[in-house]
Amino acid sequence: MQYLLLIHTSEAGFAAIPKDQLEQALGAYTAYTEALRKAGALVNSNRLQPVAAATTVRVANGKTQVLNGPYAETKEQLGGYYLIEAPDLDAAISWAARCPGASHGAVEIRPVWAM
Amino acid sequence: MSDERQAHDAAAAAARRSYGRLVAYLSARTRDVAGAEDALSEAFAAALADWPKSGVPRNPEAWLLAAARRRSIDAARRRRTAAEASGHVQLLAEEIAAMAEESAPIPDERLSLMFACAHPAIEASIRAPLILQTILGFDAATIASAFLVSPAAMGQRLARAKAKIRLAGIPFRTPEREAMAERLDAVLAAIYAAFAEGWSDPAGAEAKRRNLAEEAIWLGRLVAELLPNEAEALGLLALMLYSDARRPARRDKDGEFVPLGEQDPRLWEAGLIGEAEDLLRRAHQLGVIGRYQLEAAVQSAHVARRLGRGVDWPAIVALYDALCGLTGSPVAAINRAVALAETQGVVSGLAALDAISSDARLAEYQPYWAARADLLARTGDRAAAQEAYDQAIGLEADPAVRRFLQRRRAAL
Numbered sequence: 001m002q003y004l005l006l007i008h009t010s011e012a013g014f015a016a017i018p019k020d021q022l023e024q025a026l027g028a029y030t031a032y033t034e035a036l037r038k039a040g041a042l043v044n045s046n047r048l049q050p051v052a053a054a055t056t057v058r059v060a061n062g063k064t065q066v067l068n069g070p071y072a073e074t075k076e077q078l079g080g081y082y083l084i085e086a087p088d089l090d091a092a093i094s095w096a097a098r099c100p101g102a103s104h105g106a107v108e109i110r111p112v113w114a115m
Numbered sequence: 116m117s118d119e120r121q122a123h124d125a126a127a128a129a130a131r132r133s134y135g136r137l138v139a140y141l142s143a144r145t146r147d148v149a150g151a152e153d154a155l156s157e158a159f160a161a162a163l164a165d166w167p168k169s170g171v172p173r174n175p176e177a178w179l180l181a182a183a184r185r186r187s188i189d190a191a192r193r194r195r196t197a198a199e200a201s202g203h204v205q206l207l208a209e210e211i212a213a214m215a216e217e218s219a220p221i222p223d224e225r226l227s228l229m230f231a232c233a234h235p236a237i238e239a240s241i242r243a244p245l246i247l248q249t250i251l252g253f254d255a256a257t258i259a260s261a262f263l264v265s266p267a268a269m270g271q272r273l274a275r276a277k278a279k280i281r282l283a284g285i286p287f288r289t290p291e292r293e294a295m296a297e298r299l300d301a302v303l304a305a306i307y308a309a310f311a312e313g314w315s316d317p318a319g320a321e322a323k324r325r326n327l328a329e330e331a332i333w334l335g336r337l338v339a340e341l342l343p344n345e346a347e348a349l350g351l352l353a354l355m356l357y358s359d360a361r362r363p364a365r366r367d368k369d370g371e372f373v374p375l376g377e378q379d380p381r382l383w384e385a386g387l388i389g390e391a392e393d394l395l396r397r398a399h400q401l402g403v404i405g406r407y408q409l410e411a412a413v414q415s416a417h418v419a420r421r422l423g424r425g426v427d428w429p430a431i432v433a434l435y436d437a438l439c440g441l442t443g444s445p446v447a448a449i450n451r452a453v454a455l456a457e458t459q460g461v462v463s464g465l466a467a468l469d470a471i472s473s474d475a476r477l478a479e480y481q482p483y484w485a486a487r488a489d490l491l492a493r494t495g496d497r498a499a500a501q502e503a504y505d506q507a508i509g510l511e512a513d514p515a516v517r518r519f520l521q522r523r524r525a526a527l
């Protein structure tokens with residue numbers, strides 16, 4: 001099965017990390033990505049720009065509404081994702097728990113709709 | 116007996132004996148519990164149509180399994196997109212191939228199914244109902260009446276939980292060693308919740324509820340049998356058996372409530388107590404302590420009265436000390452305070468209750484007020500005792516217990 005791991009963390013908290021520790025924080029993600037790749041579990045992954053760069057679009061009555069900002073204002077923000085291949089939810093949970101984001105935020109696991 | 120009646124009875128017997136086993140086996144690989152239940156109910160309907168004509172098969176269970184499998188494959192073909200169906204059908208075909216030598220007994224996947232039902236990704240309050248339905252075949256209406264929710268709501272929640280198992284890919288598996296304690300705890304908690312629901316109707320006035328306590332014991336026996344080296348599984352079974360052993364003594368001949376301390380030990384079921392004592396000893400030898408063993412040990416100390424010995428209150432205080440340390444449960448703290456009143460006096464017991472009185476959950480918890488009322492009455496503080504009895508009476512749902520509390524209040 002494929003699972004999408006959505007990483008929700010505080011952008012403000014991440015921005016407050018001192019420079020000397022930032023490298024370590026990002027390095028944890030690099031190592032995690034590498035571990036997923038080596039295990040053959042990585043399908044795809046991306047880090048996202050902060051919500052300040054987000055644009056939300058809705059079409060109502062044929063009119064396109066474009067709003068500055070994310071879909072929902074939350075305390076923690078979607079900051080990136082991993083699309084992984086895992087045999088079952090327990091395997092996905094075990095990967096999610098090792099994601100650095102789980103230690104400074106939360107990782108939501110969503111099974112991909114099998115077509 | 117007519118053929119139809121005989122066929123019906125054979126199908127019903129096979130259902131009782133093997134329902135959970137068949138559901139678990141059919142859904143173990145596809146994770147489609149609802150699909151397995153549907154296929155199985157069709158298989159039972161087919162059996163009732165076929166067996167009166169062609170006779171009851173030599174191995175009814177294997178017949179039902181084969182019929183249910185055929186229906187699963189048909190349903191998968193009907194329901195799914197071509198690509199998905201081919202994968203699903205392949206899984207089922209592999210199963211059939213694996214089971215070609217049908218004389219082999221059906222592998223027991225019930226424990227794996229229970230672990231799936233009590234998975235942390237399944238909402239805690241639906242785990243017990245889900246186990247009752249999938250392992251024992253209870254319908255939603257029966258479960259709903261036991262858990263005091265509407266049948267429609269229960270049906271919906273059960274369906275949602277089964278969909279979650281399938282869509283999220285919750286595995287049917289006995290957890291690895293390191294995750295076992297936590298995951299087993301969820302299974303045991305679900306079984307105990309079912310037992311408690313059945314237990315809350317001690318007179319057995321509602322047959323469905325009494326049945327629930329018995330079924331929970333059956334599940335407890337199953338888990339203890341499948342995991343004989345898990346101390347807490349043995350502990351839970353012991354705890355339920357101790358409680359069940361006292362069932363005949365919990366009401367007098369007029370149906371009035373009899374508190375534990377005033378029960379006639381001759382009415383307790385010695386066989387069940389003996390079995391519980393053996394289980395507790397076995398659990399103890401495994402050297403891993405836990406809440407169910409501690410609670411069972413408290414029960415053991417209480418029923419020691421049947422041997423003509425007094426209740427071992429110091430032991431009970433020590434056990435509740437351990438329970439409080441382990442669980443932080445306010446319920447354990449109340450029981451500890453009651454036991455403390457026996458060893459160190461009523462004033463100490465009341466002080467222990469005062470120490471937890473800030474816990475907001477206790478304001479609506481009947482046993483807290485009943486314990487408080489009893490201790491206050493024993494100190495002679497009549498006004499405060501009356502007030503506490505009023506609270507307890509107002510919070511009690513069981514009419515017999517309510518009458519008991521009213522008698523106590525009147526006797527002040």
